Amino acid sequence: MHDSLFRALADPTRRRILELLSERDRTAGEIAEQFPVAFASVSHHLGVLKAAGLVATEREGQFIRYRLNTTVFQEVVRYFMKSFSGGNDA
Amino acid sequence: MHDSLFRALADPTRRRILELLSERDRTAGEIAEQFPVAFASVSHHLGVLKAAGLVATEREGQFIRYRLNTTVFQEVVRYFMKSFSGGNDA
DNA sequence: ACAATAATAAGATAGTTGTCTAAATATCTA
DNA sequence: TAGATATTTAGACAACTATCTTATTATTGT
Numbered sequence: 010m011h012d013s014l015f016r017a018l019a020d021p022t023r024r025r026i027l028e029l030l031s032e033r034d035r036t037a038g039e040i041a042e043q044f045p046v047a048f049a050s051v052s053h054h055l056g057v058l059k060a061a062g063l064v065a066t067e068r069e070g071q072f073i074r075y076r077l078n079t080t081v082f083q084e085v086v087r088y089f090m091k092s093f094s095g096g097n098d099a
Numbered sequence: 100m101h102d103s104l105f106r107a108l109a110d111p112t113r114r115r116i117l118e119l120l121s122e123r124d125r126t127a128g129e130i131a132e133q134f135p136v137a138f139a140s141v142s143h144h145l146g147v148l149k150a151a152g153l154v155a156t157e158r159e160g161q162f163i164r165y166r167l168n169t170t171v172f173q174e175v176v177r178y179f180m181k182s183f184s185g186g187n188d189a
Numbered sequence: 190a191c192a193a194t195a196a197t198a199a200g201a202t203a204g205t206t207g208t209c210t211a212a213a214t215a216t217c218t219a
Numbered sequence: 220t221a222g223a224t225a226t227t228t229a230g231a232c233a234a235c236t237a238t239c240t241t242a243t244t245a246t247t248g249t
């Protein structure tokens with residue numbers, strides 16, 4: 010479990026970004042317009058999420074499309090269940 | 100999902116504390132001696148974990164015994180599975 | 190090539206956090 | 220009550236982070 014992963018999850022704006030991406034893929038601009046902070050700030054958050062492996066990107070012309078990396082989430086769930094849960098499924 | 104929960108999980112020392120507690124309950128001193136930082140620093144981490152609801156305490160004479168609150172971990176797993184996972188069990 | 194749009198990067202700053210030492214609180218035992 | 224042990228709290232400080240504005244890079248269309 011990398012440290013960057015949990016640090017990335019520790020910010021509420023980033024968790025909200027992940028929730029948005031769980032609905033559907035979105036461009037950086039579509040994500041940014043959902044938040045009352047500067048465009049560049051959201052871009053910073055996207056960079057943190059990408060560095061943590063939680064999202065992946067693909068350029069589409071002028072746009073950059075973000076999508077969830079669901080594999081990493083499954084690893085997080087596995088970590089919690091293995092290390093901490095009472096052994097029951099959730 | 101409280102913010103304090105994810106912030107608490109974001110520190111590697113605190114995650115290690117949780118792993119120790121998943122083996123068995125421990126006093127603050129037993130926990131602190133596992134780390135190369137000052138006793139007071141570990142106490143600070145324990146306070147963060149407690150504020151996040153991840154651990155609970157019980158005084159036993161001079162000692163204070165810490166234990167995992169497994170319910171909260173199950174809630175975290177549920178949050179991840181509901182919000183982000185591909186829907187498969189881990 | 191030039192202007193417009195999309196997005197990131199750079200640099201600055203305020204707020205948060207992890208760590209330390211020293212002081213305080215709580216319990217036990219003599 | 221006094222001293223010893225266990226733990227937390229207080230205060231200070233360096234490192235990190237979220238945010239902002241400005242500058243830069245990449246792509247599109249004319």
